[in-house]
Amino acid sequence: MNLKIALLGGDGIGPEVLAQAVKCLKAVEETFNHRFTYTEAPVGAVAISNDGKALPKETLQLCKDSDAILFGAIGALEYDNDPEAKVRPEQGLLKLRKELGLFASIRPVKVFPILSKNSVLPKKIVKGTDFVIYRELTGGIYYGKKSLNDDATLASDLCEYSEKEIARIAHLSFKAAKKRRGRLTLVDKANVLETSRLWRKVVTEISDSYPEVHFESIFIDNVVVQMMTNPSQFDVILTENMFGDILTSLGSVIIGSIGLLPSASVGSENAMFSPFHGSYPQAKGKNIANPVASIFSTVLMLQHFGLYEEANAVATAIQKSFKKGITTTDILGSEKYGTDYVGDYIADHIVDSDDDSNI
């Protein structure tokens, strides 16, 4: 298969972890005889320092013209600490999501049994955790009208949702639940928010079309407790943009490191694959960032294109690195290896399991 892949490394550790993902894809090309072409483009703080724009026109166009986008990370300290900055790195990511219509962020939270001691939670709680969060990604308070009055004494953000926005991701998530263990949990704050009540109404109506799926709703303040004390009860979690941001991050606590989890952001035309984690600027250039989340995002990408054997080969190589203890400093109980070394190890162990010469 020929695939045009856009590489958006972004800020902080983004480019270095993405480089490891590309190594692995190159190994996939060679092993399985594919031809992927890679084109790099700037986004985020890096892009702002070039020409003042967090998402240059050329980068957006490249993404539109590509089959898939691999994304690194975004965000830089100098902007976090400057509430008055006019242009912000995150705008690049938010605009990209919006312009490409990537309305669903799909974030699997599944334990790697071999790493379960890495979690702060006890084994008996972590065991069997295997859920996926469907986070709405192009609506809600992230994108509603923002305002700040002239003397900067009053600010506002509007959280807005339409039935249509809710319905399209709801259908996606019910379909996923049907193929999985048949449970869907909607997270909202319907006892307070009007938008949550619309979510609850629309999703409850849609649930009638999926009688095989057990549907329930739960408040955001309750679900955070449930997720830490009984995560294996969840199968598919559906939620709006802001709650989804918080919940996916919390999900990484179960796994033990935010450096392991990937996400797919999909729309009707485009798809983007990236780690859960942020730009971790403190680690930039130190060769200590965990490349697994980024490498894992290629597994989601390969699956997206129906390349299941290839996806498996990458996943298996990642598992092998865990088994051999070839991991970065965020993973307990082994020697510590650099970002590069872990990337090389995984890329070197990508094999075609059907190929006799590998047995």
Add this chain to the structure above:
Amino acid sequence: MNLKIALLGGDGIGPEVLAQAVKCLKAVEETFNHRFTYTEAPVGAVAISNDGKALPKETLQLCKDSDAILFGAIGALEYDNDPEAKVRPEQGLLKLRKELGLFASIRPVKVFPILSKNSVLPKKIVKGTDFVIYRELTGGIYYGKKSLNDDATLASDLCEYSEKEIARIAHLSFKAAKKRRGRLTLVDKANVLETSRLWRKVVTEISDSYPEVHFESIFIDNVVVQMMTNPSQFDVILTENMFGDILTSLGSVIIGSIGLLPSASVGSENAMFSPFHGSYPQAKGKNIANPVASIFSTVLMLQHFGLYEEANAVATAIQKSFKKGITTTDILGSEKYGTDYVGDYIADHIVDSDDDSNI
């Protein structure tokens, strides 16, 4: 001291846990020679079923005329599952907070070492946890304009904050940090939200007036991970209404039960004391709800009125119940006692430590 106390039991387990708190206050009156008067009033689902209003005028007036309000809990399943209900129990609580100007919810998260095995988190992480969350309680998305269009296809909630709203709770929280370990952490999502940027700007400016307090800001998606993996780093956490709801609930995971933690909601004129937990309708009338959070809320109330010895006496009696394993089913590793029994035990063990006859 004479105190007029309004008792708002509310829904679900609210009235039964509140009854235990009152038992303890009566023991305090007797032991320390005070005179408290108690007046009950309806709020929430109970009030709606009486006369259609979640907060009857008489209840509000009673609260205004009282020195303190003891609150139970609010919420009922029939409303949670009816997104189209016009009147909702929670409106009673939200209106009460607003009308009384209770702009700061103060929620201490402190481990009881003797119960530390009740937490899902390991002892080495739980150990030393002692922070307090200052949650803004009368602004933000809870109170901004809500709308739903006529054909119920578009909903919105406005999150709005003024400099003044931010400044008054910021000062309270900095003062608290000054008296405590001198650390203040502002939680926001300043990389996305305009209101968060105003919070960051205003609080950063105010931090200059408290040079003894170390001030830092952190994103909401990051803080949930930090809170589960390294909670002892926090001293005072300051945040807006919605994030505060989520964070305080998550704080209970560290403690091991949401049935243990109290909160004080304060304004310039009134103060209200209540458990963290909700109405837990499934447990109503079963005599299984943990009364400690409600009893603990009287400790905060007594402290609020400068009755430190009295507050201590209640806290000591609670500790004694833990030591003796006189706890409800949510607490691990002891026989299980009923709500009533635990309440009686604690009330019976409230003694004046200065009184020789008790030695």
